[in-house]
Each structure stands twice: as structure tokens, then as C-alpha cells.
Amino acid sequence: MAGIKIYHLYPEHLNLYGDRGNMIALCRRAEWHNISIEVIPVKPGEKMAFSHCDLLFMGGGQDSDQQMVAEDLKKRSSELSSAVEDGMVIFAVCGSYQLLGSHYTTGSGEKIGGLELINLYTEAGIKRLIGNAVINCSLWNPTKTLVGFENHAGKTYLGPELQPLGQVMIGQGNNGTDKTEGAVYKNVIGTYLHGSLLPKNPWLTDYLLEKALAYRGQDFHPTTLDDSLEQQAHNAFIKLAGSKKHKRLGTRA
Amino acid sequence: MRNKSMHSYKAGGFFSRLFKIKFLAGLWTGKLLLIISRLSGRGGTTLPGRIALKIEPKLTSYLTSLLPSGTLLITGTNGKTTTSALISGILKEAGYRCINNQSGSNLAWGVASSLVAGASLSGHLREDIAVMEVDEGALPGITGSMKPRGITITNIFRDQLDRYGEVDHVLQKIRTGLDLQPQDGFEVINADDPSLTGIQAGQHKRRWLYGLELDLPKDTFENTGRDMKACPHCKKELQYEKLFYAHLGHYSCHSCGYKRPKPDIRLMETRAEQDGTTLLKIELPDEVAEFKFPLPGTYNLYNLLAAVATAKALYIPTPLVASALEKSVPSFGRMEFFEAGGKTIIMALIKNPVGANEVLRTILYENDDVNLLVAINDKIADGTDVSWLWDVDFEQLGLEKDSFSSLYASGLRAWDMAVRFKYAGFDPGQVTVEENTESAVKSALEVTPPDSKLFILPSYTAMLAIRRTLNRMGLGKPYWEE
Numbered sequence: 169m170a171g172i173k174i175y176h177l178y179p180e181h182l183n184l185y186g187d188r189g190n191m192i193a194l195c196r197r198a199e200w201h202n203i204s205i206e207v208i209p210v211k212p213g214e215k216m217a218f219s220h221c222d223l224l225f226m227g228g229g230q231d232s233d234q235q236m237v238a239e240d241l242k243k244r245s246s247e248l249s250s251a252v253e254d255g256m257v258i259f260a261v262c263g264s265y266q267l268l269g270s271h272y273t274t275g276s277g278e279k280i281g282g283l284e285l286i287n288l289y290t291e292a293g294i295k296r297l298i299g300n301a302v303i304n305c306s307l308w309n310p311t312k313t314l315v316g317f318e319n320h321a322g323k324t325y326l327g328p329e330l331q332p333l334g335q336v337m338i339g340q341g342n343n344g345t346d347k348t349e350g351a352v353y354k355n356v357i358g359t360y361l362h363g364s365l366l367p368k369n370p371w372l373t374d375y376l377l378e379k380a381l382a383y384r385g386q387d388f389h390p391t392t393l394d395d396s397l398e399q400q401a402h403n404a405f406i407k408l409a410g411s412k413k414h415k416r417l418g419t420r421a
Numbered sequence: 422m423r424n425k426s427m428h429s430y431k432a433g434g435f436f437s438r439l440f441k442i443k444f445l446a447g448l449w450t451g452k453l454l455l456i457i458s459r460l461s462g463r464g465g466t467t468l469p470g471r472i473a474l475k476i477e478p479k480l481t482s483y484l485t486s487l488l489p490s491g492t493l494l495i496t497g498t499n500g501k502t503t504t505s506a507l508i509s510g511i512l513k514e515a516g517y518r519c520i521n522n523q524s525g526s527n528l529a530w531g532v533a534s535s536l537v538a539g540a541s542l543s544g545h546l547r548e549d550i551a552v553m554e555v556d557e558g559a560l561p562g563i564t565g566s567m568k569p570r571g572i573t574i575t576n577i578f579r580d581q582l583d584r585y586g587e588v589d590h591v592l593q594k595i596r597t598g599l600d601l602q603p604q605d606g607f608e609v610i611n612a613d614d615p616s617l618t619g620i621q622a623g624q625h626k627r628r629w630l631y632g633l634e635l636d637l638p639k640d641t642f643e644n645t646g647r648d649m650k651a652c653p654h655c656k657k658e659l660q661y662e663k664l665f666y667a668h669l670g671h672y673s674c675h676s677c678g679y680k681r682p683k684p685d686i687r688l689m690e691t692r693a694e695q696d697g698t699t700l701l702k703i704e705l706p707d708e709v710a711e712f713k714f715p716l717p718g719t720y721n722l723y724n725l726l727a728a729v730a731t732a733k734a735l736y737i738p739t740p741l742v743a744s745a746l747e748k749s750v751p752s753f754g755r756m757e758f759f760e761a762g763g764k765t766i767i768m769a770l771i772k773n774p775v776g777a778n779e780v781l782r783t784i785l786y787e788n789d790d791v792n793l794l795v796a797i798n799d800k801i802a803d804g805t806d807v808s809w810l811w812d813v814d815f816e817q818l819g820l821e822k823d824s825f826s827s828l829y830a831s832g833l834r835a836w837d838m839a840v841r842f843k844y845a846g847f848d849p850g851q852v853t854v855e856e857n858t859e860s861a862v863k864s865a866l867e868v869t870p871p872d873s874k875l876f877i878l879p880s881y882t883a884m885l886a887i888r889r890t891l892n893r894m895g896l897g898k899p900y901w902e903e
Contacts, residue, residue, distance in 0.1 A: 188643075189811025189844075196844050230589060299805070317806045364811045367840050397849050401836035404856075408799075408833065 187227030189364025228262030265358035287327030301339025316361025447476035451537035466526035470533030497575030507728035514745035560598030619653020819846025831861035
């Protein structure tokens with residue numbers, strides 16, 4: 169049986185927006201596809217050998233934790249960077265996504281250094297970008313939609329050659345202006361979308377599993393799964409996110 | 422205790438008269454709106470207060486200044502409604518006349534609406550004391566206008582993040598609220614919650630602490646808010662000698678020495694009685710008392726202790742407290758029971774992971790033949806982000822999937838809930854999806870076998886809708902008539 173190791177980074181600190189749901193989705197779908205999966209929770213300061221890791225999952229954190237997480241991770245940044253170049257899979261959400269870039273500029277102009285794994289940077293915004301989001305994602309041909317909920321104050325800007333995860337159809341995306349959402353570099357995927365993201369976008373879950381297997385030199389032999397429930401939830405979400413009536417009535421009990 | 426700040430205008434002077442006119446205009450407009458919204462079949466919980474405050478912003482502070490025994494505010498993530506109801510019950514037993522707000526209408530407008538509804542046309546309140554549950558975010562504003570003599574805080578858990586952002590932010594609101602309270606007032610807080618005991622006590626304020634001294638079975642539920650188990654002072658991980666649920670327990674910090682303070686009100690023992698109630702042995706500062714308490718769940722023990730501590734702070738004799746608590750009934754949407762032709766409906770609001778996990782725990786006490794309907798909306802009052810559903814440990818139910826004879830997912834986010842059930846370990850074939858809550862309730866009740874229970878777990882606005890459905894079916898009363 170094919171098998172992969174998932175490193176779950178700082179689960180006690182990075183778990184803000186239902187990140188548990190992403191882990192549940194990865195584990196369940198691996199099980200349904202007959203992929204054995206081992207989840208290794210990593211605590212701050214703990215030794216970890218990236219050579220054993222196939223997929224690194226990083227969730228969102230509270231502001232107060234973010235600094236600690238950044239400092240701890242920076243000690244591992246060269247190791248991380250070579251694993252990324254080799255094709256290790258990273259899936260990073262919200263605060264962790266910002267951390268992948270070169271820096272974060274706070275409201276007072278202070279620059280906090282990032283991991284410099286991918287070419288992007290983030291600036292503190294004044295208004296939080298909150299709400300349902302739908303993006304058109306070109307990881308597949310033809311493209312597929314991804315749906316989620318975004319809630320971030322930071323505005324992220326991608327370097328010129330960096331590919332976004334998708335084009336915003338509904339919502340704000342990376343910065344509310346350039347219609348991009350998330351970023352993809354090799355097998356690193358960063359995104360502001362949660363909700364949780366993976367359960368309602370099962371094709372992305374399978375994509376991550378497939379890439380992690382490939383990194384371990386194994387083929388992905390997917391089982392044909394009945395994803396009709398996930399698909400219905402996905403479709404219902406798109407309908408709701410685009411509904412003006414839902415938005416208007418949302419303020420009323 | 423009586424707040425005199427509103428009486429600074431010279432009697433009969435121009436400003437005094439102008440205030441009176443604006444005040445009465447606000448009050449009467451509010452009252453009119455209240456009648457209109459009730460006639461249209463809604464509770465009218467925010468609009469009347471909103472408009473009344475627009476006309477006279479000092480309406481709330483003026484009306485509360487008329488109360489001879491002042492104001493009590495109850496806040497915290499979970500347990501506000503039940504704790505407020507328990508405190509009001511005790512006060513009524515002690516002969517006070519209380520004015521309360523409706524559950525859920527706990528922002529400034531909702532509190533003002535309740536005062537508008539209670540005031541006479543000439544702008545007087547006949548009550549002695551106001552007992553208001555207040556949203557954590559609204560605590561500073563409402564404290565500023567109502568000048569409460571007592572603030573009771575239940576706990577701080579993660580709530581709807583789309584509204585308040587992070588827990589740090591909520592704690593900041595609570596700190597500000599406590600700072601704005603008059604210095605001769607008192608505060609009642611949960612000793613088992615390190616995020617609360619970490620708040621510096623006001624210099625002259627009396628702080629009452631309550632906590633559990635029980636040995637409970639190990640908590641098997643996974644609560645994701647574990648980042649709150651950090652020392653409030655040095656941020657190192659706290660060590661727990663006892664952990665009741667989430668981050669509530671007996672904690673100490675090995676790094677800086679901070680530890681759980683000894684509570685004034687301590688629950689020493691519980692014993693289940695034949696009639697389904699629980700007998701509690703509670704140690705108070707000057708006595709040990711026994712209480713009979715009908716509400717289930719560990720979380721309700723905390724609610725009870727908060728109420729007992731508040732009663733102590735108000736010098737209410739213990740026998741009156743005991744006789745009031747014995748008569749407690751579940752509050753609005755909190756494990757409420759409805760009898761429907763031999764079938765029992767049990768409705769419990771769910772709104773955040775820790776609270777929802779406590780509700781799931783009580784469902785797991787049922788052996789088999791469980792019928793469950795979860796209805797999730799994503800309006801503002803529910804939280805527009807439903808990702809919290811993934812932090813609720815539905816896996817615990819999934820492990821017992823064969824005990825479920827029917828399973829419904831409903832509400833605007835019915836499909837999200839259905840996916841949640843699937844990933845929690847249920848067979849997709851077990852789940853019936855019916856977005857319309859009225860059809861879902863009727864259908865779920867129909868398939869529930871006679872003499873069985875149907876659990877309904879709605880988010881906030883789904884609960885309001887389901888109550889309307891149940892009312893139309895002749896079950897329960899509209900909430901503004903209770």
C-alpha cells in the first residue's frame with residue numbers, strides 16, 4: 169500500500185479557522201484511496217527531519233502566536249527551502265501563507281521577515297477582507313473552481329513570475345484589487361481560503377495527496393469515490409456566495 | 422449604588438426639559454415599533470432600541486439610573502443566557518422585581534429594546550434591578566452607559582471569528598469593560614478559566630471566584646482552542662492537574678509560578694438523584710450548603726456556580742438561593758424540551774466548538790435509536806463563516822454511527838453539514854438533506870419513532886425559525902410571551 173507522511177505544523181498554535189477540517193479531509197480521503205497516512209504533529213522547538221516529510225500542513229494562527237511561529241520556523245528555513253526545491257508539498261492557509269513570503273509590513277511600517285520560500289510579500293491593510301470567496305483555479309485543465317471563506321487584514325502581492333492559485337470570481341482574494349487568490353510555486357500551495365477549504369473542494373485534497381505520493385516516488389491510483397455530497401455542497405456554496413438576497417437578508421434573524 | 426450622573430441638569434431648566442422631550446420621544450417611538458414588530462410575528466428585539474437610542478442616546482443610562490438596586494451584567498462566550506436566568510430566578514425568590522433582556526438581543530440595541538419594553542409611558546421602570554446578558558464585544562459600551570454594580574463572567578472560548586476576530590481581542594474588550602465599571606462594584610469570574618483569572622483585578626473592586634473541585638472522567642473530546650492553555654503572564658504552556666473541558670480546570674505554570682486562585686465558591690461533590698436532578702455540595706466562604714439542581718451537564722454546573730457567587734455578592738440568604746435553583750428550567754434554546762404526541766423534542770443551540778461539544782456529550786448519553794437534526798444558517802447572528810463546524814468533534818458521534826436511526830442536515834448550510842457528517846464517519850446514505858428548516862423538522866419528527874427523542878441542534882437564526890415552526894405546531898410559546 170502506498171503511504172505518505174504528513175507533518176502538521178504546530179497544531180496547538182496554527183488552528184484558527186477550522187484547520188482541523190483540512191487535516192480530517194486529507195486523512196479521510198487518503199483512507200478512501202487506500203493510501204496509508206501518518207500524521208506527525210510538530211511542536212515549536214521540536215526537532216523534525218524534513219527528509220521524512222511528504223506534505224507539510226500549516227494552518228492559520230492568532231496574531232499573538234504568529235511571531236513565535238515565524239521565529240521558530242526561520243531556524244529551519246534553509247532546510248525547508250531545499251525540500252521545497254526538491255518538490256516537497258506544502259499546504260499553507262492564511263497566516264502561514266503570509267509567512268511563506270519575504271516579509272510582512274505592519275501598520276506602523278515595521279518589516280517582519282518571512283521564510284522567503286516563495287516570492288510574495290504582505291502589507292497590513294486597514295479594512296479586513298471578510299466573506300465567501302469563489303476562485304477559478306488553473307491547477308487543472310480545464311480549470312476547476314475552489315470555494316472558501318476568507319478573513320484577513322493583510323494584503324498579499326505576488327512577484328511577477330509567481331502563479332496565483334486562482335482568479336477571483338467572487339470575493340477579495342490576495343489584496344482585494346488584482347483579482348488573484350493564493351499562490352502556487354512547485355508543490356507549494358498558499359491560500360487565504362478556509363471554510364474548511366479541503367472538504368468542499370475534494371479535487372484539491374486529491375491533488376495534494378497525488379503530489380505527496382509523487383514526491384515519495386509512488387503513483388496515485390485513485391479509487392472511484394462518490395463525491396456527490398461534496399459536489400452538492402460546493403455548488404450550493406457558489407449559489408449562496410453569488411446571491412445578493414442572501415447578503416441582504418443575512419443581517420436579519 | 423444608584424447612579425446619579427443623569428441628574429446633573431438643573432430641575433426645570435432648559436436642558437432638563439429638552440432631555441425629557443427627547444427621552445419621551447425616543448421611548449414612545451421605540452414602544453410603537455415594538456408593537457408593530459410583535460404584530461408582524463417577530464420579537465422586535467433590536468429595532469425599537471436602535472431607533473430609541475438614535476433619538477436619545479442617553480436613554481439606556483437614564484432608565485437604568487432609576488433602578489433602586491442597580492444593574493447586573495452577565496457576559497462570557499458560553500452560558501450567558503442560562504446564568505442570567507438563574508440569577509434572575511434567585512433575585513425573584515428574594516423578592517426583587519427584575520428586568521431582563523431577551524437571549525441573543527445582547528448588544529446595546531437589544532438591551533435598550535428591553536428597557537423600552539419595560540418602561541411605562543411616562544418613562545418609569547417599576548423593577549428594582551436589571552439583569553442583562555451582554556455580548557462580550559458590547560461589554561465596554563453597555564458598562565459605560567449602565568454603570569453596573571456587578572459583572573459576572575462565565576468563560577472565554579473561541580467564538581465566531583468573523584465577528585470578533587481572535588480571542589485576544591475579546592479578552593481586551595472584557596478588560597476594558599471591567600475597567601469602566603464603578604470602583605465600588607463587584608465582579609464574579611470563573612477561577613477555572615486561566616484567561617479570566619489572568620485579568621488584573623480592579624483595586625477597590627471585590628472579586629468573587631468560583632470553581633469545581635470535582636473528579637470528572639477524562640475528557641475525550643478534542644477541543645481545538647488549546648492555544649488558550651497558555652499562562653496569562655509568561656505565555657508558557659500551563660500544566661493541568663485536573664482538566665474539566667477545553668481549557669477549564671486546575672492549572673499552574675511551572676515557568677512563572679502562576680496558578681489557579683482558590684475560589685470563594687467551590688463545588689465539592691455531586692450526586693445524581695433518583696428524580697434526574699443532581700444534589701450538589703457547595704462550599705461558601707462561611708458555610709457548606711446543599712443544592713438540588715435539575716439542569717444537566719458540566720457546563721451548567723459552572724452556570725450555577727456563577728449564579729450562586731453573584732447571589733453571595735448581593736448578600737442573598739443561601740436558603741433562598743437553594744429554593745430558587747431547585748426550580749430552574751432550561752433557558753431559551755438551551756436543552757429545551759417539547760412534547761409532541763408521545764415524542765420528545767430536545768432543542769439545544771450550538772454556536773461555537775466548545776459549547777457544541779458539550780451538547781454532543783449529552784447526546785452520547787443516549788444509548789441507541791438517536792434521532793438528530795442539525796440546522797446551520799450563516800447569517801450575521803449565526804456567524805457567516807461555518808468553518809467552526811470542523812472544530813466541533815462530530816467524530817465522537819461518527820464512532821457511534823450505528824446508534825443513529827435518523828440524521829438530518831438542514832438550514833442554509835445544510836450541505837456543509839452533510840459533508841461534515843460524512844467526514845465524521847457517517848455513511849452518506851444515513852444523512853437526509855433538507856435545506857428548509859420547517860420541512861426538515863416536520864419530516865424528522867415524523868420518522869422519529871413513538872416514545873423516542875429527537876435532538877435538534879440549530880445555529881442561532883435556525884433556532885428562531887424552528888421555534889416559529891414549533892409554535893405553529895402548537896408546541897411552546899412565542900419567545901416574547903415567556
